[in-house]
Amino acid sequence: MREVLFLVKHAPGGFQAISLQESIVTQGETLDELEANIRDALRLHFKPGKAPESIRFHFVDDTFLAL
Numbered sequence: 001m002r003e004v005l006f007l008v009k010h011a012p013g014g015f016q017a018i019s020l021q022e023s024i025v026t027q028g029e030t031l032d033e034l035e036a037n038i039r040d041a042l043r044l045h046f047k048p049g050k051a052p053e054s055i056r057f058h059f060v061d062d063t064f065l066a067l
Contacts, residue, residue, distance in 0.1 A: 002052060002053050002054065003052050003053065003054045003055070003056055004019055004021055004022060004024075004042065004052040004054075004055055004056070005019065005020045005021065005056045005058060006018060006019050006020070006024075006038060006055065006056070006057055006058065007020065007058050007060050008034070008057045008058065008059050008060065009059070009060045009061070009062060010061075010062075011027055013027075013029055014027060014028050014029035014030060014033070014034065015027060015028055015029075015030075015031060015034045017034055017037075017038055017057070022045060023045075024038075024041050024042070024045055026038055026040075026041045035055075038055060039055075042055070
């Protein structure tokens with residue numbers, strides 16, 4: 001796998017990241033903490049040498065409109 005994609009959204013107390021390809025969900029109070037937690041989660045999820053080469057964030061803003 002060359003790349004793993006995470007949807008990133010605001011969550012209570014910071015940010016939440018959900019992988020679209022793997023069963024990985026993590027969170028962090030800041031984007032720096034979230035990035036570190038994603039790297040840790042990937043190291044735990046993949047065998048050595050099998051982790052993706054890059055990580056892509058897709059930021060999602062849940063906006064609700066009343067009619």
